[in-house]
Amino acid sequence: MADSITLRVTRYQPEVDDEPRAQDFDVPLRENWVVLDGLNYIKDRLDGTLSYRWSCRMGICGSCGMMVDGEPALTCATFLVDHAPGPIRVEPLANFPVVRDLVVDIGDFLEKLPRVSPWIVRDDDIPVDEGESLQTPEELADYKQYSMCINCMLCYSACPVYGLDPDFIGPAAIALAQRYNLDSRDDGAAKRLDVLIHPDGVWGCTFVGECTTACPKDVDPAGAIQRYKLTAAMETIKSYVSPGGGP
Amino acid sequence: MTTAHDVVLVGGGGAGLRAAIAIAEARPELDVAVVSKVYPMRSHTVSAEGGAAGVIGADDSLDEHIYDTISGSDWLADQDAVEMFVEEAPRELIRLEHWGCPWSREPDGRVAVRPFGGMKKQRTWFAADKTGFHMLHTLFQTSLKYGTIHRYDEWFVTKLVVDDGVIQGVVAIELSTGRIETMTAKAVILATGGCGRVFPFTTNAAIKTGDGMSLAYRAGAPLKDMEFVQYHPTGLPFTGILITEAARAEGGWLLNKDGYRYLQDYDLGKPEPTPVLRSMELGPRDRLSQAFVHEVEEGRAIDTPYGPAVHLDLRHLGAKVIDAKIPFVRELCLKYQNVDPAAELVQVRPVVHYMMGGVHTDIHGATPVKGLYAAGEVACVSINGANRLGSNSLPELLVFGARAGRAAAEYAAGASGPTRAGLRQADDEHRRIWRELRGREPNGNERIADLREQMQHTMEGGAGIYRTGDSLTKAVDTLHEFQGRRDQARIEDHSHTFNTELLTFLELSAMLDVAETIVYSALRREESRGAHQRTDYSARDNDRFLAHSLAHRASDGSCQIRYLPVTITRWPVGERVYGR
Numbered sequence: 001m002a003d004s005i006t007l008r009v010t011r012y013q014p015e016v017d018d019e020p021r022a023q024d025f026d027v028p029l030r031e032n033w034v035v036l037d038g039l040n041y042i043k044d045r046l047d048g049t050l051s052y053r054w055s056c057r058m059g060i061c062g063s064c065g066m067m068v069d070g071e072p073a074l075t076c077a078t079f080l081v082d083h084a085p086g087p088i089r090v091e092p093l094a095n096f097p098v099v100r101d102l103v104v105d106i107g108d109f110l111e112k113l114p115r116v117s118p119w120i121v122r123d124d125d126i127p128v129d130e131g132e133s134l135q136t137p138e139e140l141a142d143y144k145q146y147s148m149c150i151n152c153m154l155c156y157s158a159c160p161v162y163g164l165d166p167d168f169i170g171p172a173a174i175a176l177a178q179r180y181n182l183d184s185r186d187d188g189a190a191k192r193l194d195v196l197i198h199p200d201g202v203w204g205c206t207f208v209g210e211c212t213t214a215c216p217k218d219v220d221p222a223g224a225i226q227r228y229k230l231t232a233a234m235e236t237i238k239s240y241v242s243p244g245g246g247p
Numbered sequence: 248m249t250t251a252h253d254v255v256l257v258g259g260g261g262a263g264l265r266a267a268i269a270i271a272e273a274r275p276e277l278d279v280a281v282v283s284k285v286y287p288m289r290s291h292t293v294s295a296e297g298g299a300a301g302v303i304g305a306d307d308s309l310d311e312h313i314y315d316t317i318s319g320s321d322w323l324a325d326q327d328a329v330e331m332f333v334e335e336a337p338r339e340l341i342r343l344e345h346w347g348c349p350w351s352r353e354p355d356g357r358v359a360v361r362p363f364g365g366m367k368k369q370r371t372w373f374a375a376d377k378t379g380f381h382m383l384h385t386l387f388q389t390s391l392k393y394g395t396i397h398r399y400d401e402w403f404v405t406k407l408v409v410d411d412g413v414i415q416g417v418v419a420i421e422l423s424t425g426r427i428e429t430m431t432a433k434a435v436i437l438a439t440g441g442c443g444r445v446f447p448f449t450t451n452a453a454i455k456t457g458d459g460m461s462l463a464y465r466a467g468a469p470l471k472d473m474e475f476v477q478y479h480p481t482g483l484p485f486t487g488i489l490i491t492e493a494a495r496a497e498g499g500w501l502l503n504k505d506g507y508r509y510l511q512d513y514d515l516g517k518p519e520p521t522p523v524l525r526s527m528e529l530g531p532r533d534r535l536s537q538a539f540v541h542e543v544e545e546g547r548a549i550d551t552p553y554g555p556a557v558h559l560d561l562r563h564l565g566a567k568v569i570d571a572k573i574p575f576v577r578e579l580c581l582k583y584q585n586v587d588p589a590a591e592l593v594q595v596r597p598v599v600h601y602m603m604g605g606v607h608t609d610i611h612g613a614t615p616v617k618g619l620y621a622a623g624e625v626a627c628v629s630i631n632g633a634n635r636l637g638s639n640s641l642p643e644l645l646v647f648g649a650r651a652g653r654a655a656a657e658y659a660a661g662a663s664g665p666t667r668a669g670l671r672q673a674d675d676e677h678r679r680i681w682r683e684l685r686g687r688e689p690n691g692n693e694r695i696a697d698l699r700e701q702m703q704h705t706m707e708g709g710a711g712i713y714r715t716g717d718s719l720t721k722a723v724d725t726l727h728e729f730q731g732r733r734d735q736a737r738i739e740d741h742s743h744t745f746n747t748e749l750l751t752f753l754e755l756s757a758m759l760d761v762a763e764t765i766v767y768s769a770l771r772r773e774e775s776r777g778a779h780q781r782t783d784y785s786a787r788d789n790d791r792f793l794a795h796s797l798a799h800r801a802s803d804g805s806c807q808i809r810y811l812p813v814t815i816t817r818w819p820v821g822e823r824v825y826g827r
Binding site (some may be wrong): 050056063099110114118133135137139143149183 | 285288289291293294338341342344345347352353354355356357358381384389391392400423452485486489578579582583584585694695696738740742743744748
């Protein structure tokens with residue numbers, strides 16, 4: 001095994017650069033080093049001006065998503081040796097405006113998320129004194145997978161629809177809406193319906209499935225979207241056939 | 248630029264978000280700002296794995312949880328605070344359940360509980376082994392409901408503005424633009440978490456640099472019990488990734504290089520095939536980490552490229568139990584260590600995990616600075632004393648986050664706006680940050696990463712699991728020298744756009760403050776208690792040190808230690824007994 005590997009890192013500083021450029025750095029190639037270790041080596045030893053986000057280094061905070069050799073990935077979970085001999089291209093997440101170097105602006109997701117009311121909506125309020133609501137392991141299993149989203153944005157980066165139409169509400173937001181819709185404690189499905197059946201909601205998805213491939217936490221947003229399309233179709237039919245319903 | 252809020256929260260993790268919701272519910276007319284250096288759902292609460300303790304079982308009682316916590320703390324916890332904490336914890340966990348937290352369940356739908364270290368009964372609520380992740384996302388998503396909570400995501404607070412002992416607000420810099428802003432506030436709540444990054448080997452995320460502790464210390468609020476640093480017994484070598492205590496609660500064993508369950512030699516009970524509460528692998532974290540050091544000294548540890556380790560054995564649990572109860576453990580071992588715990592032994596070693604100490608507060612989260620509150624790991628109430636029990640920190644951030652939120656809201660509703668002297672101070676701070684951003688003339692020549700690494704190794708060498716007067720004195724001197732070298736730090740990045748080199752420098756400054764309070768407090772405590780073990784004072788000394796240490800920053804910048812007696816209510820000081 002070679003003892004070093006080249007990281008070809010995107011640099012962009014809006015005050016001085018007209019457009020992003022690539023810069024090569026040689027970093028030690030160690031068996032247990034991930035791409036993020038390589039970036040930290042650059043920042044600590046070679047060039048302190050490199051900017052990127054990271055925090056937990058254990059695949060749970062969702063900060064360090066980047067494009068590695070063209071694919072969206074958590075850099076803390078991507079081993080250098082798996083991309084040897086290099087050079088390894090490290091670029092900012094696709095489909096997002098670049099703030100600087102490897103940092104992208106995810107404000108769009110943060111603005112969209114509240115639109116799907118990602119919290120428990122109840123018709124009644126349960127006093128704390130009444131204790132916990134019962135929920136069987138089977139009921140928990142109905143939504144658990146969709147609750148595992150770490151908001152890392154890899155799915156938005158992989159999604160060709162979002163790439164073309166930034167108004168599309170996107171895979172993670174829809175999966176999180178489903179996470180609450182399918183929770184036995186929640187009464188908010190009707191409230192979320194309008195946002196989800198909007199043209200920028202589930203119908204925007206052409207079922208490419210890239211989001212599910214990219215997801216590092218097996219959330220399966222594509223499955224959530226397909227499942228909701230069925231629900232949405234049923235609701236639409238119901239609104240036509242039920243008395244007093246209809247558009 | 249100046250903006251005005253009623254309450255400013257510094258930190259958007261579990262404690263900060265719980266406080267924000269408490270304020271929004273108690274006083275919807277108040278304007279709340281959550282200022283966080285990362286997006287709130289990136290906060291380090293996300294990494295907590297094992298669970299959250301709260302008495303719920305029919306066979307359990309509040310008194311037993313209180314006793315476990317007090318004996319676990321080696322009698323340094325304040326008993327009035329512990330009583331209140333244990334009483335409120337189950338209600339907070341239920342409230343989180345109502346907000347949607349996906350707690351693991353019994354077949355009949357009730358919330359499930361699991362055993363945990365140092366706990367005599369099963370009372371630890373869990374969401375598989377991603378409890379902190381689920382709690383944080385539940386709190387974050389729930390907080391989106393409230394229109395009165397304004398978020399400042401990726402803003403870093405550089406100073407608390409205090410005039411005449413009263414909080415006036417904060418100065419903060421927006422990372423994406425470099426904009427510096429004064430945020431005036433009638434009350435400020437610190438919820439920035441811990442400072443594990445002052446040590447070289449830690450479970451703590453990169454962001455855990457003690458920012459809030461340093462802010463408070465420099466604003467005149469003392470730091471309490473800073474000598475008590477928790478080592479978690481089971482971290483993965485190299486990465487420091489935490490393998491949750493739940494792995495042992497579900498039946499995992501700790502083995503030395505001879506395959507022997509060595510904890511039986513350290514007065515922690517006899518080895519049984521299945522877990523016994525408050526015994527062996529379910530002993531408290533301080534005692535387990537100390538036993539590890541003795542095994543290394545006796546030559547019974549395993550040598551790895553990253554130092555000595557012991558083995559965590561989960562093989563006998565089988566893949567099915569592991570996948571059902573501790574799936575994240577398997578995922579982390581496979582993805583980051585290339586080891587399958589269902590089939591292989593996992594190398595582990597003690598790793599810095601948690602600060603028992605923090606900003607001195609009362610049971611309402613109030614600090615001695617009027618209008619300044621703190622909650623969560625950044626604070627020290629103290630319910631953890633000399634050693635925190637696993638699964639007490641998650642309910643702590645809920646209970647005290649809510650308490651600090653309510654107290655700050657009440658205070659803010661009756662407080663007045665900023666003083667002219669306060670605003671002038673804020674202007675001075677703007678100029679200081681501007682200067683750092685523009686760059687010094689001439690620039691320094693100290694590499695930030697070098698200073699940070701040297702500080703970390705100084706801390707490990709001087710104030711690790713075992714300390715002596717000599718090692719601590721040396722650490723004090725070295726850190727003093729680092730304070731000078733900090734002013735020689737080289738900053739080459741002068742961009743206003745997401746300048747993480749400036750951020751790294753500000754974080755290093757905070758860590759140097761915190762490191763100093765740790766070694767000073769440890770040097771002055773001439774006894775051994777809980778996580779603070781002095782080889783030159785190996786016994787507990789209740790005559791002199793049944794007291795909290797308070798580290799104050801003197802006007803000349805030096806660290807001064809005073810003491811405050813521990814509050815004892817119903818549990819007289821006794822012996823810590825485990826496994827018998």
